Amino acid sequence: MLEQFGNFLVHGLVTGSMYAAVALGLTLTYGILGILNFAHGEMLMVGAYFAFVLTSQFGVNFLLAAAASMLAVGVLGWIIERTTFRFARHEHLNGLVISLGLVAILQNIALAIWGADPLSIPPPLPRTLEVWGIRIGEQRLLAFGLTVGLIIFFSLFLKKTRLGKGIRATAQNAHVAATLGIRTERVVAVTFSLAAALAGLVGALIATIYTITPFMGGLPAMKGFVVMILGGLGSVGGSILAGFLVGVVESFGGGMISSIFKDGFGFVALILILIFRPWGLFGQRPEREDV
Amino acid sequence: MAAECVLEMEQIYAGYGGYDVLRGVSLRVFRGEIVSVIGPNGAGKSTIFKTIFGFLRPRTGHIRFQGTEIGGLPPDRMAERGLAYVPQGRSVFPHMTVWENLELGGYIRGDRTALQADLEAVAARFPLLREKRTALAGALSGGQQQVVEMARCLLLRPRLMLVDEPSLGLSPKFAEMIFETIRQVRDAGTTIMLVEQNARRALEISDRGYVLELGQNRYEGTGAELLASADVKRLYLGG
Numbered sequence: 001m002l003e004q005f006g007n008f009l010v011h012g013l014v015t016g017s018m019y020a021a022v023a024l025g026l027t028l029t030y031g032i033l034g035i036l037n038f039a040h041g042e043m044l045m046v047g048a049y050f051a052f053v054l055t056s057q058f059g060v061n062f063l064l065a066a067a068a069s070m071l072a073v074g075v076l077g078w079i080i081e082r083t084t085f086r087f088a089r090h091e092h093l094n095g096l097v098i099s100l101g102l103v104a105i106l107q108n109i110a111l112a113i114w115g116a117d118p119l120s121i122p123p124p125l126p127r128t129l130e131v132w133g134i135r136i137g138e139q140r141l142l143a144f145g146l147t148v149g150l151i152i153f154f155s156l157f158l159k160k161t162r163l164g165k166g167i168r169a170t171a172q173n174a175h176v177a178a179t180l181g182i183r184t185e186r187v188v189a190v191t192f193s194l195a196a197a198l199a200g201l202v203g204a205l206i207a208t209i210y211t212i213t214p215f216m217g218g219l220p221a222m223k224g225f226v227v228m229i230l231g232g233l234g235s236v237g238g239s240i241l242a243g244f245l246v247g248v249v250e251s252f253g254g255g256m257i258s259s260i261f262k263d264g265f266g267f268v269a270l271i272l273i274l275i276f277r278p279w280g281l282f283g284q285r286p287e288r289e290d291v
Numbered sequence: 292m293a294a295e296c297v298l299e300m301e302q303i304y305a306g307y308g309g310y311d312v313l314r315g316v317s318l319r320v321f322r323g324e325i326v327s328v329i330g331p332n333g334a335g336k337s338t339i340f341k342t343i344f345g346f347l348r349p350r351t352g353h354i355r356f357q358g359t360e361i362g363g364l365p366p367d368r369m370a371e372r373g374l375a376y377v378p379q380g381r382s383v384f385p386h387m388t389v390w391e392n393l394e395l396g397g398y399i400r401g402d403r404t405a406l407q408a409d410l411e412a413v414a415a416r417f418p419l420l421r422e423k424r425t426a427l428a429g430a431l432s433g434g435q436q437q438v439v440e441m442a443r444c445l446l447l448r449p450r451l452m453l454v455d456e457p458s459l460g461l462s463p464k465f466a467e468m469i470f471e472t473i474r475q476v477r478d479a480g481t482t483i484m485l486v487e488q489n490a491r492r493a494l495e496i497s498d499r500g501y502v503l504e505l506g507q508n509r510y511e512g513t514g515a516e517l518l519a520s521a522d523v524k525r526l527y528l529g530g
Binding site: 162182 | 344366375376395443447
């Protein structure tokens with residue numbers, strides 16, 4: 001019984017780390033663009049295919065391929081922001097439409113190149129570890145380690161560095177940030193690119209655990225939305241913690257109640273929590289307007 | 292006056308959506324002055340600042356800062372030229388600490404050690420900043436936020452500081468402290484341009500003032516002259 005608990009917890013944390021990374025990217029984009037980027041999942045998909053091509057067709061080492069995916073999708077994100085979202089700066093609805101358009105465009109490009117058949121990257125670490133009755137694939141541990149490392153790196157970057165502070169300032173008030181000499185347009189492009197890079201890495205990691213299809217980005221993005229709303233829209237720390245929470249809730253729910261309904265438990269948690277805390281777990285309670 | 296002209300607006304027309312709020316504004320600010328712009332609501336006082344700072348593109352006319360044309364330049368290019376802007380209303384970054392807010396005032400400065408010294412000096416000047424150092428700026432009172440905003444701008448070491456309605460929504464005691472601070476900032480070498488609804492108090496601390504009406508400057512003079520003028524008194528100072 002205790003072993004089973006341990007298994008659920010560990011696997012939940014591994015999945016949760018992915019959710020947290022996706023939600024962190026979404027939160028960064030939401031902060032600077034003010035929209036939910038529906039195409040975030042497609043960035044992840046592009047990263048997965050990129051890593052697939054490098055490893056299976058060019059025989060590149062997986063870790064190198066994952067790093068290359070991160071870089072490539074980061075560049076793609078920069079190009080996308082500069083060519084599309086920058087023109088929707090003051091019209092959030094336009095931004096949403098752009099992101100939906102990007103979903104269709106990126107999915108269909110992938111479909112045209114690689115077809116709809118699921119592909120996969122053979123896990124570079126195929127063995128399974130067993131410690132105290134908890135069984136877990138080494139590949140999942142690797143994915144967990146890399147994702148958590150990256151999340152910590154990003155959090156510290158936002159908190160401590162000059163550019164990180166510039167990003168937070170721009171997210172909170174772009175006009176005021178500009179008056180202090182912060183090049184807000186550049187900051188927005190860089191932030192979008194960083195969020196995309198994060199998605200690219202997660203995509204490469206997911207590709208070794210699940211399968212790659214042109215439509216693989218939909219579910220993680222949807223989970224990412226749940227997580228970021230649960231954590232409190234715009235709260236970086238909140239979205240990270242909520243990511244792990246949803247991962248663990250799904251793992252326990254799937255294991256103990258119903259494995260078919262696994263993907264639903266996160267939504268159930270979201271609804272329950274929003275009833276009592278409409279601003280999310282770690283979000284700011286909205287201020288009452290003083291008259 | 293032989294002093295150096297820091298800012299010059301010449302026949303500025305600017306506004307929103309084809310409607311000009313400013314219709315031929317011309318004014319000058321000399322080094323070391325406090326210059327107030329007063330006038331009724333809707334006269335275009337704040338629009339002057341938005342136009343100077345690049346948030347609004349002038350339709351015609353010239354804006355020169357230290358002799359260089361800056362009309363139409365984007366807002367994020369002003370700080371590096373020595374122009375600072377304290378906007379109207381709350382402009383702190385609410386989810387960052389007071390100290391982080393201050394540090395952002397030095398965002399474009401490369402001189403790390405001098406910036407650190409300036410931070411300490413500002414904190415010594417306003418004890419509130421050190422007391423509340425780790426508090427979230429959004430949790431401060433309106434007056435306290437105003438202090439953070441002014442201090443943050445000072446860290447830019449600006450040549451000219453545009454201050455928009457600093458006393459708005461503050462208690463008389465805090466407003467008085469802000470006016471006193473503005474005077475001290477000027478005495479320390481920063482030229483100030485001030486937009487204020489409390490016209491009387493603004494003119495009292497100003498060297499010169501402009502009275503704006505319907506997008507044009509109607510009267511100009513020293514603070515004392517404007518305070519003494521029967522017209523200005525009747526129209527804008529409440530009799």
